[in-house]
Amino acid sequence: MSSSALELPGWKHVYSGKVRELYIPLSAESLDTATQVLMVASDRVSAFDHMLEPPIPGKGELLNQMALWWFEKLDFANHVLSTDVPDAVAGRAIIAKRLKMYPLEAVVRGYIAGSGWDEYQRSGTVCGIELPAGLEFGDKLPEPIYTPAFKAPAGQHDENISYEQSIDLVGEEAAKAIRDASLNLYQQGAAVAEQHDLIIADTKFEFGSDLGRLVLADEVLTSDSSRYWSREAWAEGRRRESFDKQIVRNWLSDNWDKTGVPPELPEEIVQQTAARYRELFEKLTGESAPAER
Template identity: 45%
Template sequence: MTALMQSDISGFSCRRGKVRDVYDLGDKLLIVATDRISAFDWVMPTPIPGKGRLLSSLTKFWLNWLKVPNHFLSDNLNSYPPEFHEYADQLNGRAMLVRKTEVIPFECVVRGYLAGSGWKEYKQSLSVCGVKLPSGLRESDRLPEAIFTPATKAETGHDENVSSEYMAHAIGKETTDELARRSIEIYNRAASYARLRGIIIADTKFEWGLLPSGEIILIDEVLTPDSSRFWPMDHYQPGRGQPSFDKQYLRDWLESTGWDKQSPPPVLPEKVVAETLAKYTEAYERLSR
């Protein structure tokens, strides 16, 4: 399988994120999910062949299943501007035509389990992003209820966890409360569905955007291994880190190499590429069947 490290559409400017290439078409965007993979705020020099197609397919599955207002318009090449039609090899299966919005500048993170930066913060303060939690919780414990823990958005650097109060000061309490409510509701629905398929969604992040009418809609990727922690239920054991269907395998390998996270990351061995792709594929197949 040929990997797509970056798309290249002649005549159109492109904004490149860590994984996605975004082409501005006026009132619409064309989003291309490449096979790039990032970790520790670095894009790896080695792509994961087919990863972008898996991410796009899983996002489209969730948008169809959730049935909440969102930005998706089409993934049919014929619906794209004519100039894009000759680039089918770059676009098929990994591109989405979407409505353009004013992006709300916060990641709407929902946590159902205590992991990652949330676990680190809890050990220091018994809270996560200002949300007080019971004492005595262990790493990977399920929380009494899902909590909303927003983060600032960063195109290239590190997202920073913030409190709901910080977010409300920036965009208003009413909007913050509404986004928290919607994000938690979607997470709870998706988490219940995933558990029936043997996957724990430990946490995830959503992005939202404003249409010119003022309507808030769900945008970007949704409930993918890039934006979520997916754990296999049959290996779940609180009190430690969990095996996962997401980038944790890659992170663990990078930690074992002695890489300093300040200089360009190492080339990924074939085994790491294959194992990472296998985990993404299994998550997609379990959830979408």
């Protein structure tokens, strides 16, 4: 059992991811044969493929509640079965349908930023897709683009791939369905975010198959899977003030050469990051952020 896993009545721990712990019912033999899973979001934070210390207080519950808010808003089948979970993980866990997951990160970019901006500066492309000349950081793209990535096994780097390569991975029918669903979900999400004076610059979705039916899984449009900007800040040219762990990345870039074990995050960086997560939740949902437990 992972050191961060809990003993939960009726469930046994089977997997630890970067952020989530997975449990299956005691009656299930394995993750492969289980029909449902308990997914618990932790407060862990990672950057540059390293787990960092200390965790961000309240992050797991915030991300879980934001994902649930979006699952309710989006017109698409999802994996949520219940939020009736053990008390020890209340607020930061769901019971989800066990799916056959596709090994793709379904990335949609509506604005140019992040690694896409780095590539564009070198070659005028993003993930091999040619874009108009003269774009500046944070500019809105003529239309959203789909740039899938191969979801590598734990401990390895995800790899940007072409749409044609995604067909090789999952087959033409599934690749097209995932691409079309991702672009549609991004448009749905962007329209909702705009009502709250927010921009979703880019995001990633994950999908699984439920007896051939495409189902949205994992998290959706959270501040860990998406780059959000304030529309006002974007219009004023302040396009690097995203509502996510960019504060952590910036501090690490200034204080670590990316070799060996990363340094411990200062308390002020932890608190600033937690505040950004809370601010986005409240701007988006109009609700108070969950209290730290």
